[in-house]
Amino acid sequence: MNLILSDRPLDLPGLFVPDLEYIDLSSLNIKHCIGCFGCWTKTPGRCVIRDDAVKVYPAIAASTRLLYVSRVRYGGYDTTMKTMLERSIPVQQAFLRLHHGETHHVQRAVATKDAVILGYDVPEDAWYARAVNTLASMGVVAGVGGEKFWPEAPITRAEFVAMAGRFAHPVEAGGMTFADVQEDDWFYEEVQSAIWYGWISGYPDGTFGPEQPMTRAQAAAILNRMLGRSADRAFLAEDHGLREFRDVSKSHGAYFDICEAANGHGYEKRDGLEFWNAILS
Incomplete structure (x- = not known):
């Protein structure tokens, strides 16, 4: 049978x-x-x-x-x-x-x-299928080998920065690195480019933590820097019906980056800064 x-x-x-x-x-x-x-x-x-x-x-x-x-x-x-x-x-x-x-x-x-x-490992009806397949067709994500993507696995800081770097032109920025990023690391050039573009700054002790998991807060901060977006802190100090989250207090280090990413808004840009004028539903 x-x-x-x-x-x-x-x-x-x-x-x-x-x-x-x-x-x-x-x-x-x-x-x-x-x-x-x-x-x-x-x-x-x-x-x-x-x-x-x-x-x-x-x-x-x-x-x-x-x-x-x-x-x-x-x-x-x-x-x-x-x-x-x-x-x-x-x-x-x-x-x-x-x-x-x-x-x-x-x-x-x-x-x-x-x-x-x-x-x-990427079902056609999965909520992330279209995004994963689109990025794969663009060469932004390549999976883990064997035609697998591992969608439920956590992403490391090195992997996230490598994907982010594929949206920009690579730059040669020799010498701009961290104590735990070596020239023979597979992600070395992507980290160099991200430093040059101002997307990452690492930890206070001079390390990057390439194998550590990327948090949602860290991802929001990097994406905002990639897009040249910044929250209008004066606008956020007023009550405009913002979309906020119970586990992100105003004292959280990524509060403004998360507000920027979570709220559609009208704005004007002057001198590289955003001046918000409305929250868009």
Whole structure:
């Protein structure tokens, strides 16, 4: 039997493969394994949880050609597929065998199979899909290799500055660096350009912290500098119905940068400064 096991609906028009079964896990009710090991000891081969998984793992066992389609999260299966695979324990026995120097569970009546894993990490319907794909087509983002982007992973300060630098012409600004940024670092030239453009200034101790995560506040500040935007502090001191956030007090170091980024506003620009005249809804 040929089996396609997917964690999302697939559009398969005109696909004809003899003896094919397609299972959309996202449409099923499959609970997490509770780790009772009853399927090994009390009821061998039978899970005590009676939900849709009991229809799936026999199909996995019977298949000879199997295609897994799963979103990639942190280098592995996403929750939907991982949950199903963990619920497939009933097709394995409780004792182990040595196989090519490795320990493996002995499987029950499971057909030898050819299996392929097809991973994706930017779903077409994701809220960020259009932005990611647009930037990728422009060469601004390149992913992490293997045609993966890791959209849920945190971004480092070096990665963010590298992306920002691809919106501007690179400049040779030798000698303008930080104690923790070396010439052989992959992000060295991008950091040099960002310093030259005035987008970054680093920490008081003379470091940049390239591997530290970029905070949302830091990102707002850099983006404002890239766009030449600055908040009108006198205007903000008055009550104009600003959009503010409960976790960003007026004493926060990035308060003005966040206000600038979060509020559409009318303004005039004089001597490189913004003078706001209205908040736009």
